[in-house]
Each structure stands twice: as structure tokens, then as C-alpha cells.
Amino acid sequence: MKDRTSKGVPIQRQLMRAMLLTSGLALGLTCTAFFIYEYVTFRQTLKSQLMTLAEIIAANSTAALAFDSAVDAEETLVALRTNRHIVAACLYDKKGKLFAHYPEAMSARQFPSGPGAHAYAFKNGYLEGFQPVVQGRTQLGSLYLKSDMGAMYERFIRYSLIVGLVIGISLWFVFLLSRRFQRTISQPILALAQTATLVSQEHTYTVRATKYQEDEVGLLTDAFNQMLSQIEGQNTEIRLWTHQLEERIRERTQELEQTNAAMTMVNAKLLKSNRDLEQFAYVASHDLREPLRKIQLFSQLAESKADDPVLIRQYNGKIFASAERMAALIKSVLNYSRLSNANDPFYPVDLQEVMEQVKTDFELVIQEKKAHITATDLPVIPGIPLQLNQLLSNLIGNALKFCNQSPRITVTATVMTGSAMELSVELPTRKNYVQLAVADNGIGFDAQYAEKIFTIFQRLHPQKDFQGTGIGLALCKKIVENHGGKITVTSQVGKGTSFFVYLPMDVPDSSTHSLHERLQTEGGDKAVL
Known part of the structure; x- marks a missing residue:
């Protein structure tokens, strides 16, 4: 058999x-x-x-x-x-x-x-x-x-x-025709050809040709399978080396990316520190030196007029006023420095309640100047309560100060997407923002100074006309930047001023975790000062 x-x-x-x-x-x-x-x-x-x-x-x-x-x-x-x-x-x-x-x-x-x-x-x-x-x-x-x-x-x-x-x-006709064209040798050769085609097209060397008979076709099948085994072994070694090389490249790439990211952050901090140092040097050489010179001058005059009590009282008053001026400048510099290094957690802040507190703080000034402040339907946003209070306080304080008539101040809020805002605002378009508009009927200023007023210790009016240190709007800008937003201004001389503050409705990436923890521990209560 x-x-x-x-x-x-x-x-x-x-x-x-x-x-x-x-x-x-x-x-x-x-x-x-x-x-x-x-x-x-x-x-x-x-x-x-x-x-x-x-x-x-x-x-x-x-x-x-x-x-x-x-x-x-x-x-x-x-x-x-x-x-x-x-x-x-x-x-x-x-x-x-x-x-x-x-x-x-x-x-x-x-x-x-x-x-x-x-x-x-x-x-x-x-x-x-x-x-x-x-x-x-x-x-x-x-x-x-x-x-x-x-x-x-x-x-x-x-x-x-x-x-x-x-x-x-x-199919019935196909069945009849197939019986007339069968050959004994066809199947082994076709099988070998199909295997060779599969290897050529898919480049897979794990398949093997089926051996049907112990004849010349069988010997050819054995040789073909042996060749596939050798190629498969070589490919396995190549894939192993390739995988190891890719792993090394990936590790080196990650190390380079981490190093570049760290260097970028360090460079950004250095540039910011250099700008802060330049501004502080300017303040130290100009604004802080001015009251110091007055103190020295009036001290010398008081010493030379020691026998005149009236002049000495006048000179002492000048010295005291200069000292107060210097103290206010130093306090403003410290406040600005604290904002530059702030890393406070974010809370849900009700801007309407913050506005009511600001109006309470300025109650005497509002009554004295017969001012009228309108602010309704301000939203709740994530932020640093103390800084947002200081932001609105500075803006309302400026509106009350720089006005020669009964102040009329309007605060409105508009929610908008980043893509709907003006291109000049230059904020990420993937976020939603609230636009706070603070408009007044004050003395205004020339539009060419719109950027200058946000620089530390920059003033557009003499000290004798309007008291102040010239840092209030610089603080406002720093507070808005701490919240990932932007502040702009439009004004005309004698026709009032409008400040536009854009604040994100979402928490900045660096503060998301802190706000989440606050919401978990405090039940999501709204935060105000």
C-alpha cells in the first residue's frame, strides 16, 4: 500500500x-x-x-x-x-x-x-x-x-x-471544464509559485511552501524553504538591531527635548529678570533719586537757616513730603516685585462682588466727587482674588482721580471666543475670554501714549496736578498677565478713557491643579476679598 x-x-x-x-x-x-x-x-x-x-x-x-x-x-x-x-x-x-x-x-x-x-x-x-x-x-x-x-x-x-x-x-459548466484540464504536476508547482508570490509581495519570510511529492519538484520546494529560513534569520537580527537603534535615538531625542525646554524656560526667566532689573535701575536712578535730592537740598538749607524757625518749618515740611514720596515709591516697587514673583492659587472669583467692595472702598471719594458708577452682570471667573480686587481698584481709582467733573464710570462684561477678538489682542484662540470694559468721562490723554502708561513709574501729568506714584497701571498690566490675559486702552483728550481687560474664562494650565484642589476642599464656593 x-x-x-x-x-x-x-x-x-x-x-x-x-x-x-x-x-x-x-x-x-x-x-x-x-x-x-x-x-x-x-x-x-x-x-x-x-x-x-x-x-x-x-x-x-x-x-x-x-x-x-x-x-x-x-x-x-x-x-x-x-x-x-x-x-x-x-x-x-x-x-x-x-x-x-x-x-x-x-x-x-x-x-x-x-x-x-x-x-x-x-x-x-x-x-x-x-x-x-x-x-x-x-x-x-x-x-x-x-x-x-x-x-x-x-x-x-x-x-x-x-x-x-x-x-x-x-459553476456547473466550470466544474465540467475543470475535469478536462487537470494535470498531476500542476498543483505542487502552483503551490510553490503562490508561496513565492506571497513572499515577494508582503515580504514575509515565515511562510513555507508545501511539499507534495518526493521528486524534482519536492527537491525544489526543500531548497526554497531553506532559503526562506536563512532570510528569516537575517531579518530577525536586522529588526533587533533596528529596534535597539530606534530606542537609543528616542532616548537621546527625549533628553534633547527636555534640555531644550529647560533652557528655553531659563532663558525666558533671565530675559524677564533683565527687564525687571533695567526698570528697577531706571527707577533707582530717576524717581527714587528725585525725592532723595530734595531731602538733601532742604536739609542743607535748613542747616544754613538754623536761626529762622519759619524757614526751618517750611524746609522740614518739604523734607517730610519728599520722605513720604520716597516711601510710597518704595512700597510701589515692593508691590510690583511681589506680583512678578506671585504663584498664588486660583479661585472662582465673583467680579460683581469684587466691584461692590471696590465701590465701598471709594465711598467717600464717590460722595465727594458726586461720581456715578454703573457695573452689572459681571461674571464669575477663575483668578487670584486679591489681585483682581487690586486691578479693579486701580482702574476705578484712576477714573475717579483723572476727572475734572462729576465722574461717570461704566463697567461692562462681554464673553467672547478667542477667534472673535481683534487680532491686535494676540491671545490664544482656543480659549474663551471675558472682556471687561471700564469707561469714564475723564480728562483722557493723547492716543500716542497708550503703551507708555503701562510702564512702571511713567506719568503723563505733573505730580503737582495729580498725586500718585505712576505704578498703578503697571500693576494692572502685571496682574492681567499673571492671569494669562491682556489689557488695552483707548482715549481722547477731554473725551474720557476706556480700558479693555481680557481675562480667560478657563484656568491657565499652570493653575488648573491648584483650582481643582480648592474646589474639592471648599465645595466650589465663589471667592472674593
Whole structure:
């Protein structure tokens, strides 16, 4: 008895299977393409037919809409029952109200609430669309038609029966032909060729060719498989080295990225420190030196006039005023320095309550100057309560100070997206912001100084006219920057000033964790001073 394995699988069965599968696949693809073509063509035809029907019904409905005759409109729509695939239809008058519908058994709520655009579309197994009812150039209303897909389904059932019959007959003929073209040597060679093709196309060397017989083809199969084994081993070594190299490159890249990020942060801090030092040097050499010179001058004058008590009191008063001026300047520098190094946690801050506190703080000044302050519907935003209080206090204080008449101050809030804001604001567009506008009717200033007023110790008016250190608006700018926002100003001489403060409605990335912890521990209460 001979070993069946050495002979392999009978060639008849293998060739028959291959031919049947190939023929079946070809027939299947052909039928699939046919069905797709019929599906697309039928949808186009159905849409064209429904559009034509809609045009006819719309043309027959002009009189009913023109004379407001719902009965005539109903009779026109009833004619659609001759088309068993029309499941719903209705007419809308020129105001968009339902005028007549078909069939009568359907509720008005089952129809669209109003007419849509002139278009037809397939939706939920139906074809529906709107057709304008036009007389001349006047649109009297709109027609809505809805058709089912029954005709297409019926046609596909017939085609399926025909396709099944054709495929069955074709496969039977293939079976008969395959029995006439079988060869004993074909299967091993085809198997070896298929394996070689798979390796060539997919570059996979784990597959092996099947050995069917102990003959020349079997020896060729053994040699081919041995070659695949050698290539597979080499590829494994190459992949291992490649993986190790990629890991090393990835590690070095991460190290470089971390180093670059650290250097960028250090450079930014150094640049900021240099700017702060430059400003402080300017203050020390100008603003702080001015009261110091006065103290020295009046001290020398008082010493030279020791025998004149009246002059000595005057000089002492000048010295005291200069000392107070220097103390105020030093205090302002310290406040500015604290803001530069601030790392306070963020809380939900009710700006309306903060505004009420600011008005309470300035109550005496408001009464003295007969000022009127309007601020309503200010939102709750994440922020540092003390700094936001200081921000509004400085802006309201400036508005009260720089006004030669009864101050009229308005504070409004507008929520806007980053993309909706002006390009000059230069803030990230992925966030939402609140715009606080503080407008007054004060003395104003020339627009060319709009940037200068936010510089530390920069003043537009003499000290004798308006008291102050010249740091208030610099503090405002620093506070807004601490919150990830921006402050701008518009003004005209004698026509008042408007400050625009843009603050994020979301917590800055560096403060998200702190705010989350505060909300967890305090129950999310709003924070004010």
C-alpha cells in the first residue's frame, strides 16, 4: 500500500476547487458591480421621476394656493394615490404653514414643521424633497413629497433570482471544464509559485511552501524553504538591531527635548529678570533719586537757616513730603516685585462682588466727587482674588482721580471666543475670554501714549496736578498677565478713557491643579476679598 502523503492531494480536487473559486469570485464581483450599478442608476431614476412628479403637482397646485382653496389642494394631492409608492405629500403656503396634506389619515405632526430647501435626498429608507410652487416669478408655497423604496426592492429581488440562476449554471459548466484540464504536476508547482508570490509581495519570510511529492519538484520546494529560513534569520537580527537603534535615538531625542525646554524656560526667566532689573535701575536712578535730592537740598538749607524757625518749618515740611514720596515709591516697587514673583492659587472669583467692595472702598471719594458708577452682570471667573480686587481698584481709582467733573464710570462684561477678538489682542484662540470694559468721562490723554502708561513709574501729568506714584497701571498690566490675559486702552483728550481687560474664562494650565484642589476642599464656593 503506497503512502498517500507522498502523492499529495489529488490534482482533480485541487484544480476543481481553484477553478470553481476563481469563477465564483469573478461572477460574484461581476454581479456585485451589476447590483451597484443598478442601485445607483435606480436611485437617480427614482429621484428624477419624483422631481418630475413634484413639478407636475406643483404646477397643478398654483391655483389652489393663489385662491387659498384648501379643498382644491386636497383634491390635487389625492391624485397621488395612483402612485402606490408615494407615502406622504403636503403643501405649505408662502408663510410656511401646512396648507393641505395626503393621505388624510396622517397627522399634521408627521410632516415637516416647515418647508426646506429645494432638494431631494434619501433618508431613513425613503426619498423625500421639497418643490417650490411658483406662478410667474412669485413663489406661492412649497410642495413636499415622500416616496418609499419598494420599487427598488422588488427589482432587486427579481435580479437576485436571475443572478442565482446564472451563477449556478456557470459553476456547473466550470466544474465540467475543470475535469478536462487537470494535470498531476500542476498543483505542487502552483503551490510553490503562490508561496513565492506571497513572499515577494508582503515580504514575509515565515511562510513555507508545501511539499507534495518526493521528486524534482519536492527537491525544489526543500531548497526554497531553506532559503526562506536563512532570510528569516537575517531579518530577525536586522529588526533587533533596528529596534535597539530606534530606542537609543528616542532616548537621546527625549533628553534633547527636555534640555531644550529647560533652557528655553531659563532663558525666558533671565530675559524677564533683565527687564525687571533695567526698570528697577531706571527707577533707582530717576524717581527714587528725585525725592532723595530734595531731602538733601532742604536739609542743607535748613542747616544754613538754623536761626529762622519759619524757614526751618517750611524746609522740614518739604523734607517730610519728599520722605513720604520716597516711601510710597518704595512700597510701589515692593508691590510690583511681589506680583512678578506671585504663584498664588486660583479661585472662582465673583467680579460683581469684587466691584461692590471696590465701590465701598471709594465711598467717600464717590460722595465727594458726586461720581456715578454703573457695573452689572459681571461674571464669575477663575483668578487670584486679591489681585483682581487690586486691578479693579486701580482702574476705578484712576477714573475717579483723572476727572475734572462729576465722574461717570461704566463697567461692562462681554464673553467672547478667542477667534472673535481683534487680532491686535494676540491671545490664544482656543480659549474663551471675558472682556471687561471700564469707561469714564475723564480728562483722557493723547492716543500716542497708550503703551507708555503701562510702564512702571511713567506719568503723563505733573505730580503737582495729580498725586500718585505712576505704578498703578503697571500693576494692572502685571496682574492681567499673571492671569494669562491682556489689557488695552483707548482715549481722547477731554473725551474720557476706556480700558479693555481680557481675562480667560478657563484656568491657565499652570493653575488648573491648584483650582481643582480648592474646589474639592471648599465645595466650589465663589471667592472674593
